[in-house]
Amino acid sequence: MVPITPLRTMALSMGASRRTMVSCTVCAWRRHLSTSRPYLADKLPTPAPGAAPVEAPKPDLPGSAIHAPRAYGKKITNFTPQPLPRPIGMAHPPHPEDNSGVDRRSLKERRDDFVDYDKHLVRRKELKEKMARPYFRDWRNMQFHEGKSFIAPPLPFKADMSLFFPNFVGDTLAKNANNPRDTTRTLLGKVSVVAVYSSQWADDQAKTFISPEANPELHELLAKTPGKTQVLQLNIEDNKFKAWIVKMFMGNLRKQIPEHNWGKYFLVPRGITNEISESIGYLNSKVGYVYLVDNLCRIRWAASGPSHPDERESLVKGMKLVLHEWNKNEKAALEAAQVKDAAKGKKEVS
Structure with a gap:
């Protein structure tokens, strides 16, 4: 990697036109080194296709379907199981590569x-x-x-x-x-x-x-x-x-x-x-x-x-x-x- 400080010293010792060209080179080099988060976050990742394309994704339902003791959260001292109030499951159809541990991201x-x-x-x-x-x-x-x-x-x-x-x-x-x-x-x-x-x-x-x-x-x-x-x-x-x-x-x-x-x-x-x-x-x-x-x-x-x-x-x-x-x-x-x-x-x- 070319150090920036020698380029700046060399630019000061040159004429106006050549100094402008070298300064632009330095700026371009700095832009190449810098990476801004908004620029990188512009492109959204493409979702993986579902294995059951005949079914459209279901809308996310509000809240939890089951009120029961969990391994986290507040400790419960009394509980009686109740029938399921509504369907449970994932909103999107499954894909054979889901939860496989394989990272397909570029x-x-x-x-x-x-x-x-x-x-x-x-x-x-x-x-x-x-x-x-x-x-x-x-x-x-x-x-x-x-x-x-x-x-x-x-x-x-x-x-x-x-x-x-x-x-x-x-x-x-x-x-x-x-x-x-x-x-x-x-x-x-x-x-x-x-x-x-x-x-x-x-x-x-x-x-x-x-x-x-x-x-x-x-x-x-x-x-x-x-x-x-x-x-x-x-x-x-x-x-x-x-x-x-x-x-x-x-x-x-x-x-x-x-x-x-x-x-x-x-x-x-x-x-x-x-x-x-x-x-x-x-x-x-x-x-x-x-x-x-x-x-x-x-x-x-x-x-x-x-x-x-x-x-x-x-x-x-x-x-x-x-x-x-x-x-x-x-x-x-x-x-x-x-x-x-x-x-x-x-x-x-x-």
């Missing part, structure tokens, strides 16, 4: 974010909340109804009002799978029951909804609708060491899970962000959560903690209703396509 976009003070404030707030979070708060909240955050709705949410299930990336039990894999491509085109947990206690709670012993009606429905329904399990391990241990004992997990379900068990080695936790109602990492997700990755039903008999019934009933709705839409789309083809054929003949 160097220009990274530099823009680095000098954006507003984004620094947001990141600072996130770090402060993470540092101020009590370590044992989730365990203390287990005293309220075994950690149950909310009660499942009796009927699934309407399709046009439902929000989206986020994408997760993790390793499956399938030996020939191209790990890591994303959940979005696995969920698209099927009605899925998704169990999310991060501990053995939470796993046992989720099994009260999805195991053949606890919910035989669910597995009867799965057997009657092969290729259209499935059960996914997401084991969230935000601790790298614990994730490594679980990965070392994948062989034992394969003995516990039927081989045809190996590709539907995901070990996710990344924690869930606060935004996702609040959006999908994952409010206690020590509790198991179950979601009914339709063929377009929309959350149509959700439950938490240990199951109640009426919740197991509403899960099966909701799955039947979502399947009926999907079949009805497919039939209507097929009839519309046939009418369109017939009209096109008549037009060509005439």
